[in-house]
Amino acid sequence: MTSILVVEDEETLAESLRYNLAREGYEVTVVADGRLAVEYHRRRAIDLVVLDLMLPGLGGLDVLRQIRSSSDVPVVVVTAKDAEADVVAGLELGADDYVTKPFSMRELISRIRGILRRASRVPRSVDSLVFEGGPVSLDVDRHEVRIDGELVDFRPKEFELLEALLARKGRLVPRQILLEEIWGVPFFGDPKTLDVHIRRLREKVEQTPRSPEWIVTVRGLGYKFADDR
Numbered sequence: 001m002t003s004i005l006v007v008e009d010e011e012t013l014a015e016s017l018r019y020n021l022a023r024e025g026y027e028v029t030v031v032a033d034g035r036l037a038v039e040y041h042r043r044r045a046i047d048l049v050v051l052d053l054m055l056p057g058l059g060g061l062d063v064l065r066q067i068r069s070s071s072d073v074p075v076v077v078v079t080a081k082d083a084e085a086d087v088v089a090g091l092e093l094g095a096d097d098y099v100t101k102p103f104s105m106r107e108l109i110s111r112i113r114g115i116l117r118r119a120s121r122v123p124r125s126v127d128s129l130v131f132e133g134g135p136v137s138l139d140v141d142r143h144e145v146r147i148d149g150e151l152v153d154f155r156p157k158e159f160e161l162l163e164a165l166l167a168r169k170g171r172l173v174p175r176q177i178l179l180e181e182i183w184g185v186p187f188f189g190d191p192k193t194l195d196v197h198i199r200r201l202r203e204k205v206e207q208t209p210r211s212p213e214w215i216v217t218v219r220g221l222g223y224k225f226a227d228d229r
């Protein structure tokens, strides 16, 4: 059984997480305290951690740091609305994904499923994985991109960058994460590489590359692919 550790001090939310995740078939343990979370994680085999960053005592980022010092267990962090700095810090410390409060259980569960699927390294099913957003449709397995239905050539790094943004459509992807995901960890190159590639993507994707509608800059933090829902 897949076991999930939920670290959340707000009782109502913690209970709701316990209920909804258990209903999905996960084995759920809830702790309300950062120190207990670190201790529990050391003693038990856990498949995934849902970690609220706003905890009394030992804060969520410290919990994440301590977990990461000894394990690669997938971590989804929960942050306050408009706490983009926390999101960036969390992802840089090695969180796998995040949700911001208030979030829907459906959203959280779909993130958890996605992470567990990636973590299990089971070969993908015959259905090919396609990301869509705005005019773009990106087929991961076929390595094809269509813009308004027309096949367009993308170089490998451009393709990876577009995939990284589309896979998190509507959500900020910090610069450092993009650099490391696409150009390697740790990234020692020229960070302007990222901007150059963003510009090339915009030339292919945007109707007006100079005032992009889809590949949007989040000033000082990173980029996101605009949500079209």
Ligand code: CA
Residues within 6 Å of the ligand: 008, 009, 010, 052, 053, 054, 055
């Ligand atoms: Ca909290």
